[in-house]
Amino acid sequence: MGPDRDRDEEATAMSAVPTWAAPTSTGPVDAQVRVPGSKSLTNRWLVLALLAGGPSTIVHPLRSRDSDSMIGALRALGAGVDDTDAARWTVRPPRGGLRGGVDIDCGQAGTVMRFVPPVAALADGPVRFDGHHSARARPVGPVLDGLRALGAEIKEEGHGTLPFVVRGGPSDESASSAGGGGAAPPVVRIDASASSQFVSALLLAGAAYPRGLRLEHTGTTLPSLPHVEMTLDALATVGVEVERTSPTSWLVHPGEVRAVDVTVEPDLSSAAPFLALAAATGGRVVVADWPERTTQPGARMRDVLAAMGASTELTPQGLAVRGAPAGRLEGVDLDLSEVGELTPVVAALCALARTPSRLRGVAHLRGHETDRIAALVTELARLGAGARETADGLEIEPAPLTGTRLRTYHDHRMAMFAAVLGAVVPGVEVEDVATAGKTFPGFDRVWSEAVATGTPSGPRAPASPEDRDGRESP
């Protein structure tokens, strides 16, 4: 297929989906925002509530496509989930064990396709997993291999991807054949270099296995380590004992999972585009309810912003970000392996900076909602920026940007990336902005309100790197 035909097909596909005219700020913004609850925390608490010995309560959960997919999984496996009160959900684990003979729709949620199979291995029959077509490209193989080592029967219809069927699991016999013997826990060795969620998945279910689990990561890199810390922290909260036997191996003791009774923090990765908005327009944004202590890697956006020239401060109202005058931003050379989720928003800021940037350590983003490295390079180039893929990330060369229609590839964070650029570059049209509802339903409305606080009275946010050298600022 030639490039002309590729372009024609792309143009046809693009014209079929609705677009959103991203609002452009008329000057530095001054906004207060509240973002929805953390996806990563909400879906961890839901999984643990399913495994718990009694009913659980989750306050201020995230209501979004990803958490709806997780609720669907819990209900399929027999749990009662009462989510009628948006501010307070209750979960009743099924009496008499998890129900098999069911289908689970993972949607686009990595947390569902990775965290639920190890739990489904405890069900009384086969559980089939499938999801959105974009999710069928995402890796799950190491979790399935781990479950095979624990004695589960796995029928793969893909190749280490959705769809697949999980049946049965960690029996005593298979446990000893996996290297246990006597009361020793089975040993599972997996390569989690493509996703930290493989590790979190097996850790979350491990205590429910008859002899627990010894888990070893065999790969050379392990991305998103803070998300593994988040898993360990959540497990400690519900009384599960986990020993870290090395930086990349863990021993999960068998035992009861205590009922969950928690309040979910705001999603700090969903907050990132709003923090970026302050930096890009030289304005101020306050994100309410920012936790003083958190396991969410999104908190590291503060370091990224500091490196680019914006300042942040934790105030009684929330986290306040103040951009440098005229939205002046410095290019950065950053290893984002621990905070890969932030890459699209950081890349947007890099395209608005005065100097080139390099974002490293994020090869695993090729297996996210889309191949994010390719998507970012393509969309940055469409706007006129210089962008190039590297083996483990991308390099960005700022240039004058021109508004155009941007694709989002069914990726919530690509929608947020496009919105940040549109706040500064007039004429950005965002394809399928509703895809942000994976983690942030109504993102476009909250975003438009924040951008509308921009006033021409302050230093006007400039539209090109030449303008952004601060010369015209007071």
Ligand SMILES: O=C(O)C1=C[C@@H](OP(=O)(O)O)[C@@H](O)[C@H](O)C1
């Ligand atoms: O455990 C979690 O909740 C997550 C872990 C990370 O996954 P990867 O390690 O696949 O990047 C992160 O990117 C994802 O958004 C959420």
Ligand SMILES: C=C(OP(=O)(O)O)C(=O)O
């Ligand atoms: C990678 C992400 O999601 P998931 O939980 O589906 O992996 C993300 O939210 O950036």
